[in-house]
Amino acid sequence: MSEAQMEIAEYGWDEARGVFVHPESTPYVAGPRPLPQSLDHLEDREYTSNMTVEGRWPTVVRLTHTWQNVVDMDGRRYMFHYYRQALNVYDITDPTARELILEKRYAPEEGEFGAASIAYNEQLGAWLLIQCFEVPRTYGQDSNKYANPDTLARLMSVPGFRGFRVYELTGPTDWKLLAEVPTGPVDPVTGIHQGSGGVDTPAYDGGRYLYICAAPDDTFINQEFATYPYTPAQLIYDMSDPRRPQLVSTWWVPGQRVDEIAAYRAWSRHGNRNSWMGARVPTSVPVPLERGGRYGYTAMGGLGLYVLDLADPAHPTVAGSLELPQSWAGIEGDVVDTSRVTSRGVVLVNGGPMNEDGYEPYKEVYVIDVADPTEPRIIATLPRPLPPPDAPYRDFVFRRGKFGPKRFGSNQHPGTPDPNLTLYSFGNAGVQMFDLTDLREPRQAGYFVPRMTDELDNPRSYLVPTESIFVEWDRRLVWAFTTSGMYLLTSPLLGEPRPDALSLGRPS
Numbered sequence: 450m451s452e453a454q455m456e457i458a459e460y461g462w463d464e465a466r467g468v469f470v471h472p473e474s475t476p477y478v479a480g481p482r483p484l485p486q487s488l489d490h491l492e493d494r495e496y497t498s499n500m501t502v503e504g505r506w507p508t509v510v511r512l513t514h515t516w517q518n519v520v521d522m523d524g525r526r527y528m529f530h531y532y533r534q535a536l537n538v539y540d541i542t543d544p545t546a547r548e549l550i551l552e553k554r555y556a557p558e559e560g561e562f563g564a565a566s567i568a569y570n571e572q573l574g575a576w577l578l579i580q581c582f583e584v585p586r587t588y589g590q591d592s593n594k595y596a597n598p599d600t601l602a603r604l605m606s607v608p609g610f611r612g613f614r615v616y617e618l619t620g621p622t623d624w625k626l627l628a629e630v631p632t633g634p635v636d637p638v639t640g641i642h643q644g645s646g647g648v649d650t651p652a653y654d655g656g657r658y659l660y661i662c663a664a665p666d667d668t669f670i671n672q673e674f675a676t677y678p679y680t681p682a683q684l685i686y687d688m689s690d691p692r693r694p695q696l697v698s699t700w701w702v703p704g705q706r707v708d709e710i711a712a713y714r715a716w717s718r719h720g721n722r723n724s725w726m727g728a729r730v731p732t733s734v735p736v737p738l739e740r741g742g743r744y745g746y747t748a749m750g751g752l753g754l755y756v757l758d759l760a761d762p763a764h765p766t767v768a769g770s771l772e773l774p775q776s777w778a779g780i781e782g783d784v785v786d787t788s789r790v791t792s793r794g795v796v797l798v799n800g801g802p803m804n805e806d807g808y809e810p811y812k813e814v815y816v817i818d819v820a821d822p823t824e825p826r827i828i829a830t831l832p833r834p835l836p837p838p839d840a841p842y843r844d845f846v847f848r849r850g851k852f853g854p855k856r857f858g859s860n861q862h863p864g865t866p867d868p869n870l871t872l873y874s875f876g877n878a879g880v881q882m883f884d885l886t887d888l889r890e891p892r893q894a895g896y897f898v899p900r901m902t903d904e905l906d907n908p909r910s911y912l913v914p915t916e917s918i919f920v921e922w923d924r925r926l927v928w929a930f931t932t933s934g935m936y937l938l939t940s941p942l943l944g945e946p947r948p949d950a951l952s953l954g955r956p957s
Contacts, residue, residue: 460808462486462844469844471811475804476723477675477778482806486847491901491911496837499882499895500927503946504545504937509903510535512910514855515930516650517919518567519863520576520618521953527621528919530930533561538622544926544937544948551622560610563647566861567618568655569953570691576618577627577691581647581661582610584679592676595722604678605667608639611646613661615691627692632663632684643667645679652731652860657739658697658762659686662728662747665699668706671713673724673751680705680727683747685762700765701727702752716752723777724751733860735787738762744822746796748782751775754798756822769823776810779803779853786857788866794820795828795888802853802876805912807846812853814873816888829889831871834878834896848901851876855916864923864952870894870942872927874918877901877911880929882942895940903933923952 460472461484483489495502511532518529525542527550538551555561563580570577584607594600612631616624633644645664652660664670664679672680682701686694704712705727718724728749736742738759745757745765753772757765773782779802786797799814814831831854836845845852855874868885875881879898883891901911910932917930925946927938939946 467843469807469846471807472809474721474723474775475778475809477803478808480805481849482804482808483849484806484847486842487806488842488847488849492841492848493900493902495900496840496879496896496898498837499942500880500897500938500940502897502936503939504547506547506935507904507933508537508935509905509932510537510930512905512907512932513913514916516564517859517917517928517930518565518861519919519921519953520567520621521951522576522621524951526951526953528928529565529567530935531562531565533563536562540621542948544924547935547937563614564650566651566653568653568861570655570688572689573617573691577653577655577688578616578618578624579613579651579653579659580616581613581649581651583646583648583663584609584611586677594678595675601670601678605670606641608641611642611644612663613647613651613659615694617691628694630686630694632661633666644669645681648681648728649730650859652733653688654737654861656737657687657689658734658737659688659694660684660731660734660745661686662731664727668708669701669727670707671705671709671726673718673720673722673726675722677725681729683728683732683757683765685732685759685765698763698765700757702749702755717772718751718775718777721777725780726750726752729780729783730785732757733785733787734759735790735860744768744790744819746785746787746790746819748785748798750783751777751781753782754785754796754817754825756819756825758822769819769821769825771817771825771827773798773800773815774813776800776812778809779812784856786871787860789868789885790819792868793885793888794818796825797831797857797871799854799873801855802851805851806849807844807852814854816885816891829891831873831883831891832893834875834881834893837898845875845878848877850901850911851913852878854881855913856918858918858920862920862922864921864950866920866922867943872918872920874915874929876916877914879915879931880918880927880938882940884942894942897929897936897938899929899931899933899936901933905932923950924948
């Protein structure tokens, strides 16, 4: 399918209906595509509804995205805020007096701080810090493997560790290495690792099993996305001995491996050269297997949502699956929020935008009924966030940059998520809150939209004004990480803040 075939003529503001019309499908393109109604400046203004800014710090660890984890030690709460070469650690015990206790920048020869999961391991009696390391992601169009035939081999031969490392967290700023585990074969002569390494964050709750998504070798390359070589699968590791993690199983969708030609050609996205195929985050298991849980939930990009039966974790099987509506460019199936499986019988699934200025299909957040795991079905979508009435634009697309959902944060936020309320980072629409009381008619319930201007000397810093949030459900606090700084937010919909209600409750 050519790029011209993937574009439609109808694109932009429909005055008669008062709505923005997205293209049905587009190629991935780098750079702005402003429309006549787009602002010609960066808006130096913020908007709030049902949210209050309790604090702001002009801290930007990295543009467009960062990760966060928290740990409680000796009655204090610490936050890790990082991405690859940059790491900050804060004492947030008193959230309004956030204190920076570590600021580290990694030199190229030092490696990086990998996307992490932190949990207390009862068997070891210690906090474990597990970090994923992957082959570099090269989203630039100069790395298009279809336009440049040598690109694929070049991307696959990049040196460096690909896998995960297990550390014991001995203090909020100190950790020691327990294990280093490649997720694929390592060439004994060149030292080059096969496969992608651990993609994004691992999922670990301190129990027996660790979940990671990775392309485990160089056969997993049936990836439509033009600037990435691999199509990640889902891996399970046994952490009974954190010093020697053992691979339990690898699961993937038929067609992901290079020799699975018939299955690959049967994919509905086959040949579009745009869709991300395979996992981006690991399987989420809302009830641990060792505590009677059975099902895991994974979004596999353009391959859809899968409910995995993990009754025998060594042999995962598909209990049910659901193909998501096509929505390329952008990521079609990115993350799964499983925090309401036991309370409401639903998961929330969303993709994420890649193009600026609305030049791709809108990325919905789907409410999916999984009460019957064999027949997951979409029952609603979260409403498209609307700009405040006094904003100088009628749709967030015109605010510039990327508009659409990124993440609800993480399935490992402290405390118990409100079954009737969810929050998402939404690019140029900031932090968006949604009321889920009526699952079939969710509604926009509040928002915090930060200003687009910042103190950064970077002409592209506006691209994703808000991509990361972290929700402390136990303390009823929301952290937003934006290009105009780090914000502490509260909301009456969350309830009165409880700064002393540390729920992790583990010894140091």
